[in-house]
Amino acid sequence: MTALRNVWAIVEKEWRHYFGSPIAYVALMVWTLLFGIFFYFAFSLFLRQSMMAAQQMEFGGGPKMSLNEWLIRPVMHNMAVVALFLAPMLTMRLFAEEKRQGTIELLATAPITDLQIVLGKFLAAAGLYGLMILAGLLNLALIWYYAPTPPEWKPVLTGALALLLFGCCFIALGVFVSTLTRNQIVAGILSFCLFLGVWTLGWADDPSAGPVMRALAYLGVTTHMEDMVKGVVDLKDVVFYLSFIVFGLFLAHESVQSQRWRA
């Protein structure tokens, strides 16, 4: 009970900071703007393709086009790239700033545990990121409003879930990187490089590759998104993401604790 209250106090404080400074607004704006742009392009492409498909239909058949496949899936994939860029913005200051300001001493001497601090900071960033995803999904609401045959809603939800889990992996890792330095910029750049590294692991995903490459590819955060974006929630993907997040937070926690011993 007290543990929850402590975590919540940290979340609240971080949110106050996010929304008391331009960070939250910039992140939300960039996210929704790009979401809108990608949505627009995917949508116009879909229109052209379906027009062509309709012409072919007159000559007896052609592929049936699904909104999910042509519109929602590519947008989700693009947004994953945007998350790669925005996640460091959300996490870089979490611990670095506390260390620079000396306020880490306030947190460390208050009757709360390091785990509660780490969790609070993670949840604050993840919460803001969740809000960004929700704001982006407003674009998709347009389809339901205008489309004569609405697309399946389940893949949209699972796609959003994939995006959330995927981003949370970055955020957990970013929280860890932020504990390593007192300089936000350094934390930001390091996080970005690390995220990019984890991202590119997925590129090794090639059926003809050797076992080592396959194993590396398995660690790539993008490889586990595919099925979920298509609407299939596989337990092993969810477990992968959750363990990735737990691992990141574990590193962050260990780092915060060990710094006290080294200090």
Add this chain to the structure above:
Amino acid sequence: MIEVENLTKRYGRTTAVDGVSFRVQKGEILGFLGPNGAGKTTTMRILTCYLPPTEGTARVAGYDVLQSPLEVKRRVGYIPETPPLYPDMDVDGFLDFCAKIKGVPSASRKAKIDEAVEKTRIGDVRRKLIGQLSKGYRQRVGLAQAILANPDVLILDEPTAGLDPKQIIETRELIKSLGGGHTIVLSTHILPEVSMTCGRVVIINKGKVVAEDTPDNLTRRLRGAGALRVDVRGDAAAAAEAVRSVPGVLSVRARAESPETTTLEVEAEAGRDVRSAIARAVVSRGLDLLALQQVGMSLEEIFLHLTTSDTAHAEPPPPPPPASQEVTA
């Protein structure tokens, strides 16, 4: 309330705190005195569970800082040297956050904040952003944060650093008024502060405790009962001779203040009160005794003495600055 035993903290090869031991009783105000880099801040950080000790134990209210840090943290209010504040929060918001992480129940939160604000007199800046406050106000917001949860123990690292004289006096008054209800450990390198606010002083240098006593006792102990100042009307040589004849007097230095009056600086054996004998001796020689006064060493001198010489306990204090026309025994 606080028991520190043989506390040692090493950073790699350097030893910041070296076998420090002291105790603080409930309601006491302990001054922690030492030059910069003496290990004051490190000791305080160990007491607040911010740093773990390398060796030794520290207990606050019976709880060990390593074994039950949460219990210790619950009972300690702490201001580091630079008060830890979020510049982008307003004072009320900041105190509200502090109250939450310190586990102040929500029912009494507002009352506690109001109380702390009132005690530290920051009522007129409650809605301001901390980043816009002056140094004095920031220090007080830091203090408000420390006393917020009404902790048994207050640990204040240089609470008056960087304040103007008026603010320093106010802060000292505030600290004094908090003593009694709280057990307070405060560090400083400003000496009058210690004699003004603290009941007891621990002087620390290079990580070691070099002296521990009340400010008055320290003064007395270092001078023995010894140093006296005797003002006499009459011939300087005769006066010096008269005082020198008193048993127990170790040395006499005389200097003429004016053609008629002489001031004698007398050093006597430690623990022996020679004042009445001196008075009799002076008067019996037909000289007028104008004043007879025990001179303590100021805390400043003790401090310099203890922290600059290596064999602090063995040596007598250094001689006062040379006076004109010296007559030494």
